[in-house]
Amino acid sequence: xxxxxxxxxxxxxxxxxxxxLAKTFDASIGFFWRASHQQVYRELARxxxxxxxxxxxxxxxxxPNRIIHTITDxxxxxxxxxxxxxxxxxxxxxxLLVKLYxxxxxxxxxxxxxxxxxxDQHRAKLAAYHRIKEKFYDGQDLTRTQKGKLIALTMGISxxxxxxxxxxxxITMLGEIDxxx
Amino acid sequence: xxxxxxxxxxxxxxxxxxxxLAKTFDASIGFFWRASHQQVYRELARxxxxxxxxxxxxxxxxxPNRIIHTITDxxxxxxxxxxxxxxxxxxxxxxLLVKLYxxxxxxxxxxxxxxxxxxDQHRAKLAAYHRIKEKFYDGQDLTRTQKGKLIALTMGISxxxxxxxxxxxxITMLGEIDxxx
DNA sequence: AATCTATATGCAATTATGTGCATAGCGGTT
DNA sequence: AACCGCTATGCACATAATTGCATATAGATT
Numbered sequence: 001x002x003x004x005x006x007x008x009x010x011x012x013x014x015x016x017x018x019x020x021l022a023k024t025f026d027a028s029i030g031f032f033w034r035a036s037h038q039q040v041y042r043e044l045a046r047x048x049x050x051x052x053x054x055x056x057x058x059x060x061x062x063x064p065n066r067i068i069h070t071i072t073d074x075x076x077x078x079x080x081x082x083x084x085x086x087x088x089x090x091x092x093x094x095x096l097l098v099k100l101y102x103x104x105x106x107x108x109x110x111x112x113x114x115x116x117x118x119x120d121q122h123r124a125k126l127a128a129y130h131r132i133k134e135k136f137y138d139g140q141d142l143t144r145t146q147k148g149k150l151i152a153l154t155m156g157i158s159x160x161x162x163x164x165x166x167x168x169x170x171i172t173m174l175g176e177i178d179x180x181x
Numbered sequence: 182x183x184x185x186x187x188x189x190x191x192x193x194x195x196x197x198x199x200x201x202l203a204k205t206f207d208a209s210i211g212f213f214w215r216a217s218h219q220q221v222y223r224e225l226a227r228x229x230x231x232x233x234x235x236x237x238x239x240x241x242x243x244x245p246n247r248i249i250h251t252i253t254d255x256x257x258x259x260x261x262x263x264x265x266x267x268x269x270x271x272x273x274x275x276x277l278l279v280k281l282y283x284x285x286x287x288x289x290x291x292x293x294x295x296x297x298x299x300x301d302q303h304r305a306k307l308a309a310y311h312r313i314k315e316k317f318y319d320g321q322d323l324t325r326t327q328k329g330k331l332i333a334l335t336m337g338i339s340x341x342x343x344x345x346x347x348x349x350x351x352i353t354m355l356g357e358i359d360x361x362x
Numbered sequence: 363a364a365t366c367t368a369t370a371t372g373c374a375a376t377t378a379t380g381t382g383c384a385t386a387g388c389g390g391t392t
Numbered sequence: 393a394a395c396c397g398c399t400a401t402g403c404a405c406a407t408a409a410t411t412g413c414a415t416a417t418a419g420a421t422t
Contacts, residue, residue, distance in 0.1 A: 198400075198401090199400075199401070199402090200399065200400050200401075203400095218400095218401090218402090219402075219403090222401065222402055222403095223402085223403095226402090241399095241400090243399095244398090244399050244400065245399070245400040245401055246400080246401085247399090247400070247401090248400090248401080272409090
């Protein structure tokens with residue numbers, strides 16, 4: 001149930017609407033915890049019911065009213081309590097690796113394409129991380145929160161650039177197998 | 182629903198009981214797709230209902246009877262069709278990174294411990310991968326299937342060793358923040 | 363004039379995953 | 393003698409996540 005906490009964490013920064021949060025989950029915090037807009041709205045309703053956010057509607061003309069959610073003291077307590085609890089290992093579920101594992105039962109040219117696509121996706125992610133790093137975290141005077149975000153981002157960059165490298169290697173290895181048979 | 186396919190892939194190797202499969206998901210294929218024994222048994226029942234595996238009970242004395250599941254032709258067709266479908270990006274969900282992201286709302290000494298624990302977990306995984314690689318894949322005469330598994334394993338090793346490196350860096354960075362405040 | 367994108371919210375149904383429990387005998391340890 | 397771990401299966405309940413749908417309007421593009 002750490003989606004609740006991820007949302008609360010976002011709201012410690014500033015009060016936001018569900019729409020804003022959904023966009024945040026498409027970028028920044030979404031790099032570490034993915035969630036769809038439906039999930040966000042559902043979880044916000046629960047947080048409201050549990051008294052962890054204070055939700056108030058803002059009148060707008062021309063478009064649907066926004067509902068701005070503010071974290072409450074109870075919400076901040078929940079975040080702190082969560083920070084003390086042990087972290088789970090992220091659960092691994094990668095179809096591409098399963099396909100490599102099952103090489104003999106798989107269409108090799110198609111797998112090749114799929115590896116190329118994945119490589120592009122990781123390259124794109126890496127580029128996005130670098131842009132964000134340069135734009136927001138390359139000055140010297142960073143606040144503590146910014147430093148935390150920079151550490152997370154740095155880990156993201158390491159992982160993505162390693163993925164790019166190891167996918168390259170995997171494609172080469174697959175090519176060699178292909179050539180032999 | 183790729184748990185179904187992951188199970189079918191295991192059964193292309195040899196017919197297995199649910200118990201065997203559960204153990205396989207605790208190791209080898211479990212490195213790329215995690216599943217609990219309950220999940221495996223439930224999915225096997227579904228595969229049986231869909232006619233993708235053939236399940237027959239083997240009498241045993243002294244312990245519960247085993248049910249051996251064999252992949253059917255229909256099952257193999259499903260695996261092949263799945264191999265043609267595009268792969269999803271694995272969904273990222275890492276509490277530890279969320280905690281780094283939320284540094285200002287988190288207990289720092291506890292986070293330090295959690296990073297250390299995670300570092301140990303990745304070191305353990307890396308060591309396990311290396312042991313498997315040396316034991317099964319360091320000879321020269323590898324079959325095609327083995328080569329596929331080796332590629333997957335090699336990617337696992339790259340990722341884990343990068344995780345070890347970047348967690349080390351993260352711990353250092355966190356230490357520097359701690360010292361300053 | 364019609365379509366597309368962005369804003370803004372959310373329900374309903376299905377599928378997937380996780381947690382706890384239940385059964386039961388064998389063999390080894392304390 | 394009591395307990396633990398391994399073998400072997402699975403149900404039931406609870407929580408989480410995905411997918412498709414639904415509504416409504418402004419402004420820009422084709």
